Amino acid sequence: MEEAGMSAFCLKAGSVRGGGGGGGNGSTTGTKCGRWNPTSEQVKVLTDLFRSGLRTPSTDQIQKISTQLSFYGKIESKNVFYWFQNHKARERQKRRRVSCIDEKDLILQDEKISSVKHFTDMNRYSEPERSVIETLQLFPLNSFDPESEKLRLHANDYKEITGFSYKIGTEMEHSPLDLRLSFL
Amino acid sequence: MEEAGMSAFCLKAGSVRGGGGGGGNGSTTGTKCGRWNPTSEQVKVLTDLFRSGLRTPSTDQIQKISTQLSFYGKIESKNVFYWFQNHKARERQKRRRVSCIDEKDLILQDEKISSVKHFTDMNRYSEPERSVIETLQLFPLNSFDPESEKLRLHANDYKEITGFSYKIGTEMEHSPLDLRLSFL
DNA sequence: GTAATATGAATGAATG
DNA sequence: CATTCATTCATATTAC
Numbered sequence: 001m002e003e004a005g006m007s008a009f010c011l012k013a014g015s016v017r018g019g020g021g022g023g024g025n026g027s028t029t030g031t032k033c034g035r036w037n038p039t040s041e042q043v044k045v046l047t048d049l050f051r052s053g054l055r056t057p058s059t060d061q062i063q064k065i066s067t068q069l070s071f072y073g074k075i076e077s078k079n080v081f082y083w084f085q086n087h088k089a090r091e092r093q094k095r096r097r098v099s100c101i102d103e104k105d106l107i108l109q110d111e112k113i114s115s116v117k118h119f120t121d122m123n124r125y126s127e128p129e130r131s132v133i134e135t136l137q138l139f140p141l142n143s144f145d146p147e148s149e150k151l152r153l154h155a156n157d158y159k160e161i162t163g164f165s166y167k168i169g170t171e172m173e174h175s176p177l178d179l180r181l182s183f184l
Numbered sequence: 185m186e187e188a189g190m191s192a193f194c195l196k197a198g199s200v201r202g203g204g205g206g207g208g209n210g211s212t213t214g215t216k217c218g219r220w221n222p223t224s225e226q227v228k229v230l231t232d233l234f235r236s237g238l239r240t241p242s243t244d245q246i247q248k249i250s251t252q253l254s255f256y257g258k259i260e261s262k263n264v265f266y267w268f269q270n271h272k273a274r275e276r277q278k279r280r281r282v283s284c285i286d287e288k289d290l291i292l293q294d295e296k297i298s299s300v301k302h303f304t305d306m307n308r309y310s311e312p313e314r315s316v317i318e319t320l321q322l323f324p325l326n327s328f329d330p331e332s333e334k335l336r337l338h339a340n341d342y343k344e345i346t347g348f349s350y351k352i353g354t355e356m357e358h359s360p361l362d363l364r365l366s367f368l
Numbered sequence: 369g370t371a372a373t374a375t376g377a378a379t380g381a382a383t384g
Numbered sequence: 385c386a387t388t389c390a391t392t393c394a395t396a397t398t399a400c
Contacts, residue, residue, distance in 0.1 A: 034395070035376045049368075056388070059280060064367050077281035082377060089390070090375085183248040184238075219380050219391075240385095266381060273386065274379085 036079045041072040046083055055088050057081075220263040225256040230267050239272050241265075 038046070049057075049065070057065060057080070066077040222230070233241075233249070241249065241264070250261045 037376080037396075058387095061368055062281065068367055078278070079376080081281060083375090085388085086375065086377085088388095093390085183252065184233075184245060221380085221392095263380080267379095269385080270379065270381085277386090 036075060038075070038079070038083070039073040042069045042075060045069060045072075046080070046087075050084065050087055055084065057084060220259060222259070222263070222267070223257045226253045226259060229253060229256075230264070230271075234268065234271055239268065241268055 045068070046065075054061075062077050062080045066075050066080045069075045069080070230249075230253075238245070246261050246264045250259050250264045253259045253264070
């Protein structure tokens with residue numbers, strides 16, 4: 001009865017997820033089950049893409065990337081998705097930590113990419129390096145969507161929730177006997 | 185992509201969620217501010233509702249759901265709203281991201297029960313059809329309400345609206361970066 | 369063996 | 385409804 005909150009998700013016992021490593025990576029140790037751990041080649045490709053300016057690949061690109069990367073080992077699309085999400089988030093995260101120091105001496109541990117991150121404007125952190133454009137020619141990102149945006153129909157967007165005042169519970173009584181889910 | 189304000193009000197205060205290992209009530213950790221941490225019961229109810237076919241509850245339903253769920257812990261209406269939004273979106277995302285692997289056993293543990301329910305309608309409740317109220321019996325509701333059926337909002341199965349017409353392979357220039365990336 | 373770190377995975381919240 | 389950001393959890397790896 002306890003728990004039931006934190007570690008209820010990870011299980012799998014490694015039946016389906018197995019295989020890790022897949023084809024001939026060998027760099028990993030075990031790679032039994034659990035989470036995906038990328039091979040060196042996969043990491044390199046992903047890093048190259050990231051350094052080339054790709055930050056948030058679209059679904060199509062994610063599919064293509066994972067397909068290509070599957071040659072180096074087992075991988076799923078969501079792995080690519082998460083990788084970019086995490087990579088970008090942590091870049092930003094580190095930068096935020098740095099900016100929040102006033103007296104503490106920060107330890108610049110490692111700086112993989114030689115990026116002189118001087119935030120000219122604290123308001124919005126732009127890309128640290130703007131010299132990634134050349135490689136961008138690699139990607140035909142000219143996939144213009146002619147009419148993907150105009151299909152937007154705004155349904156009820158539930159504007160009320162943003163205002164936390166939002167008085168809803170006219171009856172704030174917790175009456176277990178009142179009615180549970182029969183209200184629906 | 186604008187700045188959109190940095191809501192830094194809620195500092196994390198380093199509360200280790202779940203570490204308490206106590207009784208599954210996540211709200212005890214933060215309690216102050218920070219994001220909503222649903223309890224197991226709340227998640228179960230929401231999941232049941234979702235599995236029952238409810239995908240986009242109206243404002244009215246949302247307020248009722250949150251009111252009833254507040255019995256299990258702190259909750260707001262917007263939490264319910266976001267929960268359904270996210271759950272629906274991620275179900276669809278998962279289906280999409282996983283389509284490229286030969287592994288067909290992508291059975292999520294939360295889909296244990298094999299109740300085949302096909303949602304085929306996307307309109308508002310045109311006609312009340314009673315086929316999704318099963319989970320409601322999980323709760324000790326004393327008042328049987330024949331109008332329960334009208335809660336059910338059938339899911340729109342949604343098809344690919346992306347009429348992809350962008351040209352592919354227009355520029356297949358070999359790039360110095362990596363040949364393997366030319367697929368993008 | 370434990371602590372610290374790195375990172376994959378998940379999800380709440382928000383925006384367009 | 386889709387996409388993205390921020391925070392957190394979980395685990396593998398490394399350091400002590």
